[in-house]
Amino acid sequence: MLTLRGAGGASPAPTSARRGRSLSDLGLIKDGALLVRDGVIAAAGTRAEVEKLPEARGAEKLDLGGRVALPGFVDSHTHLVHAASRAEEYELKIAGASYEEIARKGGGILNSVKKLRAATAEELKKRVKAALKQFAAHGTTLIEAKSGYGLDVASELKILKLHKELAAEQPLEIASTFLGAHAVPEEYRKKKDGAERYIKLMEENLLPEIAESKLAEFCDVFCDRGAFSVAQAKRVLQAGRQWGLAPRMHAEQLSRTGAAQLAMLLRAASCDHLEQVNKKDIQAFGKSETAATLLPGCDFHLGLKKYAPARALIEAGAIVALATDYNPGTSPTLSMPMILSLACTQLRMTPAEAIAAATINGAYALRREKRVGSLEVGKQADIAVFEVADYREIPYYFGVNHCWMTLKRGRVIHAPKEYPT
Numbered sequence: 001m002l003t004l005r006g007a008g009g010a011s012p013a014p015t016s017a018r019r020g021r022s023l024s025d026l027g028l029i030k031d032g033a034l035l036v037r038d039g040v041i042a043a044a045g046t047r048a049e050v051e052k053l054p055e056a057r058g059a060e061k062l063d064l065g066g067r068v069a070l071p072g073f074v075d076s077h078t079h080l081v082h083a084a085s086r087a088e089e090y091e092l093k094i095a096g097a098s099y100e101e102i103a104r105k106g107g108g109i110l111n112s113v114k115k116l117r118a119a120t121a122e123e124l125k126k127r128v129k130a131a132l133k134q135f136a137a138h139g140t141t142l143i144e145a146k147s148g149y150g151l152d153v154a155s156e157l158k159i160l161k162l163h164k165e166l167a168a169e170q171p172l173e174i175a176s177t178f179l180g181a182h183a184v185p186e187e188y189r190k191k192k193d194g195a196e197r198y199i200k201l202m203e204e205n206l207l208p209e210i211a212e213s214k215l216a217e218f219c220d221v222f223c224d225r226g227a228f229s230v231a232q233a234k235r236v237l238q239a240g241r242q243w244g245l246a247p248r249m250h251a252e253q254l255s256r257t258g259a260a261q262l263a264m265l266l267r268a269a270s271c272d273h274l275e276q277v278n279k280k281d282i283q284a285f286g287k288s289e290t291a292a293t294l295l296p297g298c299d300f301h302l303g304l305k306k307y308a309p310a311r312a313l314i315e316a317g318a319i320v321a322l323a324t325d326y327n328p329g330t331s332p333t334l335s336m337p338m339i340l341s342l343a344c345t346q347l348r349m350t351p352a353e354a355i356a357a358a359t360i361n362g363a364y365a366l367r368r369e370k371r372v373g374s375l376e377v378g379k380q381a382d383i384a385v386f387e388v389a390d391y392r393e394i395p396y397y398f399g400v401n402h403c404w405m406t407l408k409r410g411r412v413i414h415a416p417k418e419y420p421t
């Protein structure tokens, strides 16, 4: 059992984000066991220790048969709600068209916007519910979900309301993010000062409604070449903060713009992508409370050679997290085990570092590290169980899902067919 418990092994321990060497400390307990009460971990230790507890004697027993158990994955960056894949662009990319060339021709994000605006909430919900089952089947128990394929008042609200409804209707927890600043919508591109006018729409018509109806917890901006500038991003994130939404950012993916420095200045919860960061940025992350979330699925899907400098970030002491960036354009995967494989082979992270980045540091990136991300007393019993003999086999067997069972708040939400739930 991988507990990811706080340093020193004391339990309960003050859990915090992992930096540097502590990223490798998985708190492994051989023949481990947990006692769960009302969805919360009441005891953690070896099986012998836990079975001795008076309360354990009357408890219902779930035998995991010696498999590897770890905290459920926290996928801290997804574009959950979208209407369709962009398989048609996949072939263009393989033939050599860049992501930005496709976007300039009306493909990319705007292609997904057209499809989302045309889809009903019911159609979207059906598609997303199927995806959420797949997230759970791959060991994920908490996901962040961004809007950003609506880009008008009605469509952005349609997505954010779906986040809220889905959070109530199925077992996975959803942290909702408003990403109105994903792209400038088509209808504003032809106007003079279109981007500024669209930002005004977000400030005056979207953010008040989102705050009033409690539809999002975070505000995100795609700050990059061809998207929003650093000055525009600052304006959007400050407006979001005024309405109680904590900032997070898409930064330094296609070009270095200075977006990561802005994220740290604004004390964003997380700054994501970071393929193009420079040495100064890396050093700054080492001292920052802002998580550096890496999304290697994007580079893999786009066939790019330049991945984020994970080793330098870890060595500088940054709080490195990993996420899928599940989206139809650049990373159509919801598999955290696959992301772990990419983190190991492409980012040169060790299996232990990758697991910590995908659990406790993902929880930190969503400001939930006190509640989830490790298997410790007082935390939610969110558990992923893998049919492997050694935790290193989770990333090692790339492209194959060995998740055997997933539990959310102590309840089985994914299990093998033969297992009665």
Ligand SMILES: [Zn+2]
Binding pocket: 077, 079, 250, 325, 327
């Ligand atoms: Zn993204």
